[in-house]
Amino acid sequence: xxxxxxxxxxxxxxxxxxxxxxxxxxxxxxxxxxxxxxxxxxxxxxxxxxxxxxxxxxxxxxxxxxxxxxxxxxxxxxxxxxxxxxxxxxxxxxxxxxxxxxxxxxxxxxxxxxxxxxxxxxxxxxxxxxxxxxxxxxxxxxxxxxxxxxxxxxxxxxxxxxxxxxxxxxxxxxxxxxxxxxxxxxxxxxxxxxxxxxxxxxxxxxxxxxxxxxxxxxxxxxxxxxxxxxxxxxxxxxxxxxxxxxxxxxxxxxxxxxxxxxxxxxxxxxxxxxxxxxxxxxxxxxxxx
DNA sequence: AGGCATGTTACAGG
DNA sequence: ACCTGTAACATGCC
Numbered sequence: 001x002x003x004x005x006x007x008x009x010x011x012x013x014x015x016x017x018x019x020x021x022x023x024x025x026x027x028x029x030x031x032x033x034x035x036x037x038x039x040x041x042x043x044x045x046x047x048x049x050x051x052x053x054x055x056x057x058x059x060x061x062x063x064x065x066x067x068x069x070x071x072x073x074x075x076x077x078x079x080x081x082x083x084x085x086x087x088x089x090x091x092x093x094x095x096x097x098x099x100x101x102x103x104x105x106x107x108x109x110x111x112x113x114x115x116x117x118x119x120x121x122x123x124x125x126x127x128x129x130x131x132x133x134x135x136x137x138x139x140x141x142x143x144x145x146x147x148x149x150x151x152x153x154x155x156x157x158x159x160x161x162x163x164x165x166x167x168x169x170x171x172x173x174x175x176x177x178x179x180x181x182x183x184x185x186x187x188x189x190x191x192x193x194x195x196x197x198x199x200x201x202x203x204x205x206x207x208x209x210x211x212x213x214x215x216x217x218x219x220x221x222x223x224x225x226x227x228x229x230x231x232x233x234x235x236x237x238x239x240x241x242x243x244x245x246x247x248x249x250x251x252x253x254x255x256x257x258x259x260x261x262x263x264x265x266x267x268x269x270x271x272x273x274x275x276x277x278x279x280x281x282x283x284x285x286x287x288x289x
Numbered sequence: 290a291g292g293c294a295t296g297t298t299a300c301a302g303g
Numbered sequence: 304a305c306c307t308g309t310a311a312c313a314t315g316c317c
Contacts, residue, residue, distance in 0.1 A: 106314090124314055124315070126313055127313075168306080174307085277307090
């Protein structure tokens with residue numbers, strides 16, 4: 001499910017639950033994730049204590065003793081589940097029922113922790129990945145070094161935006177999705193940001209007015225903060241009682257709302273869906289200029 | 290049956 | 304060399 005808010009929510013719950021625990025054993029059920037899991041490296045985590053977890057963009061970074069880091073990207077469907085001795089799933093992530101074979105089929109990596117507790121990495125589509133790196137290689141890591149600023153930080157601002165778009169002519173939606181420009185936004189939140197900013201997704205960045213740029217920046221920060229507050233967005237309606245659902249999907253104004261009435265009370269248009277770069281793009285033709 | 294899906298990236302083409 | 308868009312990855316759901 002993961003764009004920045006979802007990854008942040010996962011990070012917080014993970015940190016609360018498994019901080020300072022020792023990894024007793026690592027089991028690999030399937031190493032064919034987005035990149036093959038390096039068995040030799042991941043086994044080095046056995047016996048190490050988890051010192052902390054951080055988020056950068058949509059990445060989770062687990063810090064261990066001995067200067068080892070575990071870099072995790074959840075892709076489209078990657079999830080962590082925490083399981084304790086009585087098999088109760090702690091509310092670490094979203095939908096999953098450990099008693100359902102269908103769900104367990106996608107448990108690819110299992111970390112056995114102290115006190116018979118487990119952390120499971122489950123990923124239906126296997127677009128996520130797990131890499132073990134040394135602290136020294138952290139800054140130069142290929143996945144991290146080209147990332148743009150965190151959208152919630154101060155360096156994502158008007159000045160940066162203006163400078164970056166100089167000479168560029170791509171659609172504003174593609175720009176916002178580009179992790180090199182700003183890191184952490186995905187398709188859902190970009191659709192929402194552009195609706196609130198009153199800007200059509202296909203507008204070329206060179207034609208954006210300064211007032212529009214300012215709105216885009218402000219609403220980006222607002223939406224992400226709100227989404228985190230609501231526990232992220234959970235799109236699909238699974239039936240398990242385990243796992244915590246975010247509720248920010250209830251606040252979507254355009255994403256997935258094709259044909260529905262624009263939420264602006266003085267507008268009688270319906271939300272349109274088009275494709276931009278193979279991604280579902282939702283907008284209101286009246287409220288977005 | 291076919292289209293669609295919250296992400297990234299290798300590659301092709303301008 | 305740079306910029307941009309597309310296809311591919313794996314699986315399940317509607």
